[in-house]
Amino acid sequence: MNPQPQILCGVVVSAGKMMRAVKVRTAKQTYNGFLKKHFLTHNSYLVSDPNDSLRTGDVVKITNEKRVSRHIKHVVTEIVAPWGPAIEERPKVLSTEERYEKWRIRKEAKNLRKAARLNAEVQGVNDGASVEAGEVREKVAATAR
Incomplete structure (x- = not known):
């Protein structure tokens, strides 16, 4: 049985400086x-x-x-109160299922690239890996649609 993930509410203090990442500040109380x-x-x-x-x-x-990365362990689940442009004017925040599906597609593409590279190494062909990688990109683009 997996525990429920902790849901925190906070304010975005830094956005637009990093690709696909923001800094969120949450309030808490400490006892002296x-x-x-x-x-x-x-x-x-x-x-x-x-x-x-x-x-x-x-x-x-x-x-x-x-x-997600070395320093990023949290993900946005919902915009409670927007500041600036309305929510309808912005790109949609991904749901848990959409995030998982996006991750799964990236993982499959990575596995296909690894398999193509290993096949090229086994056959002793260096140029074949780049050709097969192009084919992999086409397959990933087709599955993402």
Whole structure:
């Protein structure tokens, strides 16, 4: 039984500086034992935004899913309150199923490229790998449509 991923709500503080990634700041409270008081602090997360649909100032919900890269472990699930252009004018935020399907297509393309390269190495042909890689790209483009 897999635990439910944690859903956090935060504000986009940096967008448009990285490809397909934004920085989201979430609020939290920490307790100071000496002063016996709670203080408001924050955590910042690098979040995957595959369609570049977020703008600085948006309030979003994020969740931790499969690791996207070395520093990006979270993904945008929903825009709660947009800042700037309306949500309808922006690219759509991908659902979990759409993200998984996109990942699966990329993974299949990678496996086809690896198989083509291994076949070329076994046959001893270096130029054949680039020809087969072009065929793989055509197959991936056809499956993505």
